[in-house]
Amino acid sequence: MxxxxxxxxxxxxxxxxxxxxxxxxxxxxxxxxxxxxxxxxxxxxxxxxxxxxxxxxxxxxxxxxxxxxxxxxxxLPTESAEELAQAFEQQRKVFAEQIAHIEQTVAELDKLIEEVRLGNEVDIDRLLFMTRATRSGNPLSFLTRHFGKEQMANLSQRLTEDDAGEFRQSVQSFTDELIALYRRGTDPESAEGQRLASKWWELMMAMTGNDPSQIRNMSVSVVRESNWPPGSEDLKEATLTFLRHAILAYLKKNDIRLP
CATH class of the missing domain: 1.10.1660.10 (Multidrug-efflux Transporter Regulator; Chain: A; Domain 2)
Structure with a gap:
């Protein structure tokens, strides 16, 4: 009509x-x-x-x-062409993240399949954590490959179903802010950079149960570029340059000595 x-x-x-x-x-x-x-x-x-x-x-x-x-x-309003483009860009970002997450999940499953075929037993705490991580699209799930049995048990117990959503939102908010600061060329040692480093420390304490000794395995995993899943180039670049510098400055400023 x-x-x-x-x-x-x-x-x-x-x-x-x-x-x-x-x-x-x-x-x-x-x-x-x-x-x-x-x-x-x-x-x-x-x-x-x-x-x-x-x-x-x-x-x-x-x-x-x-x-x-x-x-x-x-x-979102879509009265103008620019508003319509912004609405579609928002959706494109979500779908791109879903694609990256699917690719990451496939890579994680490939590694599990390889371990099983080699006769290695996959610890149940790791399976439980990955179940939640893959469902929620946690961009940090690749870190679990480098956790010991005790670390996986502690992490799995802390990230329960009840607080998984809140933790996921905290991680997403943190990564969005990190990429934004990196793209603006913010000084890692500026007030903004140090506030972000402080948030990183709070996230690490939440993930490790206030046990700084567990941060080393995570840090080693993050620095190794081959560990990052496909589709995470922006986050990887921002982490390995801007965030890394900001964290080192934050630890020094607050006299925090990691084991």
Missing amino acids: DRGSEKQFTVGELARRGGVTVRTLQYYDSCGLLSPSEYTEGGRRLYGRKDVVRLQQILFLKSMGFSLEEIRDKV
């Missing part, structure tokens, strides 16, 4: 073309999440281009596990 130069869809047409049900669109309308741009004289809903773009965002965010209440606050 066309009005002017813009193609419009009835609720049935949009449901069929968008892969949703009519009832879903009616519900989105009733709760104010997606209301049609126009109505016919007879009161039938008519959806235009901006409605289709909004529906696409809603379905994308829903696939990411957000509730409808959360989605209401996360849908």
